[in-house]
Amino acid sequence: MALVGGIGSGKTTELQLTYKLLARHEDAINIYVDLGELTDLNALNPGAILIAIGRQLYKHLSKADEQSDQIKAAYKKLGVLARGETTYVAQDQLDPDEYFEDDPGPSFEVVHTPGLLKPRFPAIQRNVEEVCDLVIEIAKPLLESERQITVLIDGLDRLIRPERFREFTEQDLRALRGTQISIIVAAPLLLWFDKTRFLQDYFYDFKHIPAAIADPEKSDFLKQVLVRRGARDRDLMDEDEISELSRFSGGVLRDLIALARTSADAAYRDDKDRISPAHVRSAIRQLGKRYLTGLGKIQRKLINHLLENGDYSTEDPVCREMLINRRVLEHCAEGRDYFSVHPALAEVLKESG
Amino acid sequence: MYLLIHTEEARLAIETDLKEEVAVQLGDTLVIGQGEAIESHDGGLIRAFRIDQVSPQLVGLLDTHVVRLERTGAQFLFLTTAPLADQLLTAAPNFRNRLTEVMQIVPDDLSGGFPR
Numbered sequence: 001m002a003l004v005g006g007i008g009s010g011k012t013t014e015l016q017l018t019y020k021l022l023a024r025h026e027d028a029i030n031i032y033v034d035l036g037e038l039t040d041l042n043a044l045n046p047g048a049i050l051i052a053i054g055r056q057l058y059k060h061l062s063k064a065d066e067q068s069d070q071i072k073a074a075y076k077k078l079g080v081l082a083r084g085e086t087t088y089v090a091q092d093q094l095d096p097d098e099y100f101e102d103d104p105g106p107s108f109e110v111v112h113t114p115g116l117l118k119p120r121f122p123a124i125q126r127n128v129e130e131v132c133d134l135v136i137e138i139a140k141p142l143l144e145s146e147r148q149i150t151v152l153i154d155g156l157d158r159l160i161r162p163e164r165f166r167e168f169t170e171q172d173l174r175a176l177r178g179t180q181i182s183i184i185v186a187a188p189l190l191l192w193f194d195k196t197r198f199l200q201d202y203f204y205d206f207k208h209i210p211a212a213i214a215d216p217e218k219s220d221f222l223k224q225v226l227v228r229r230g231a232r233d234r235d236l237m238d239e240d241e242i243s244e245l246s247r248f249s250g251g252v253l254r255d256l257i258a259l260a261r262t263s264a265d266a267a268y269r270d271d272k273d274r275i276s277p278a279h280v281r282s283a284i285r286q287l288g289k290r291y292l293t294g295l296g297k298i299q300r301k302l303i304n305h306l307l308e309n310g311d312y313s314t315e316d317p318v319c320r321e322m323l324i325n326r327r328v329l330e331h332c333a334e335g336r337d338y339f340s341v342h343p344a345l346a347e348v349l350k351e352s353g
Numbered sequence: 354m355y356l357l358i359h360t361e362e363a364r365l366a367i368e369t370d371l372k373e374e375v376a377v378q379l380g381d382t383l384v385i386g387q388g389e390a391i392e393s394h395d396g397g398l399i400r401a402f403r404i405d406q407v408s409p410q411l412v413g414l415l416d417t418h419v420v421r422l423e424r425t426g427a428q429f430l431f432l433t434t435a436p437l438a439d440q441l442l443t444a445a446p447n448f449r450n451r452l453t454e455v456m457q458i459v460p461d462d463l464s465g466g467f468p469r
Contacts, residue, residue, distance in 0.1 A: 290455050293438065
């Protein structure tokens with residue numbers, strides 16, 4: 001399953017909540033992998049996710065299973081593949097397949113005859129297959145005892161460009177198909193607007209998590225969040241300030257918290273014990289200016305178009321970029337996607353004329 | 354995590370101000386490193402980095418590691434100029450999103466209100 005959403009939309013929170021929920025089941029083995037913690041995402045290779053899964057699964061084995069020769073060997077091999085190794089091989093003992101992989105050598109020419117039947121999915125790389133076999137070896141005792149294995153993968157959504165995400169889905173995640181290991185992965189927002197059938201082809205299910213979790217005009221949810229976090233304690237702010245913060249957050253929880261904190265900072269600098277409308281206005285302006293930074297002529301034109309006509313095309317790369325940066329917010333109502341300019345940005349643009 | 358924007362001419366004065374502020378307020382030494390060295394720079398509750406060019410390497414580094422930096426619990430200060438901040442914020446959306454604030458910083462006014 002893929003959880004598709006923008007930055008700050010709450011994918012990590014959803015994964016963590018799912019992890020907690022699954023932990024209620026005694027037969028469940030749940031593994032949370034934050035790839036950003038384990039490896040440098042910029043230098044991630046196909047097979048790396050599988051290695052992380054295999055090493056985590058090993059920790060769930062019983063002492064007896066850990067002692068199995070095949071499992072010990074598989075675990076050790078995963079360690080070698082993770083760290084890499086240097087070996088010295090005599091020329092006549094070189095594995096020709098390995099040798100050909102990058103360089104056919106001086107006495108060979110590569111002749112490639114394309115197949116007539118174009119495969120639906122790209123072939124799984126040999127090293128990925130090897131890693132997958134090792135993971136299955138480690139998982140075997142758990143699966144045989146009918147434990148339900150779920151791996152929750154976070155961090156891959158930080159690879160904003162979908163090509164990189166595709167690469168890992170096509171290799172690591174597809175290799176696990178049919179293994180009875182379930183995967184839930186956080187995916188970058190751009191995949192939601194992808195015109196190919198990538199999500200349908202590679203995932204049994206996918207869920208879109210918009211950055212705006214509630215419509216501040218229609219729901220009290222955001223106001224309740226502020227109240228629960230102490231907005232009314234010691235008369236810190238009035239209902240009007242709470243409403244303004246909620247409205248100008250655009251429904252984005254992270255922006256709501258940022259606005260509340262910046263308002264409190266402004267009150268503190270002003271040597272006041274409570275947040276006034278002026279402090280809220282300065283916080284809104286500050287957030288709006290953050291969204292304004294780096295906004296060029298083309299972006300302004302597209303934003304004006306959206307403000308005036310409600311038109312917004314996700315096929316335009318600049319429009320997609322503004323969705324990633326949350327200058328434009330995506331909403332979903334009755335199965336229909338629609339867009340709005342972030343209210344804090346709209347406010348600053350209005351002020352600047 | 355703060356992105357502090359300054360003019361090129363004010364850089365030296367601002368770095369000196371920040372170092373003195375950290376020394377006076379926290380009794381600590383602030384080392385200002387290069388942005389590219391963020392991975393190797395550890396220790397300290399406040400860590401400051403100078404960004405004087407925006408390369409794909411730096412963008413990749415900040416954008417994919419920002420969550421990890423945040424989890425260290427340290428305060429990060431990134432010092433740069435307005436044009437570089439524009440470039441960086443456009444190219445690194447994860448980084449942008451995790452910033453507590455983007456602020457303009459000017460050197461301390463030592464004139465005491467009198468004309469210089």
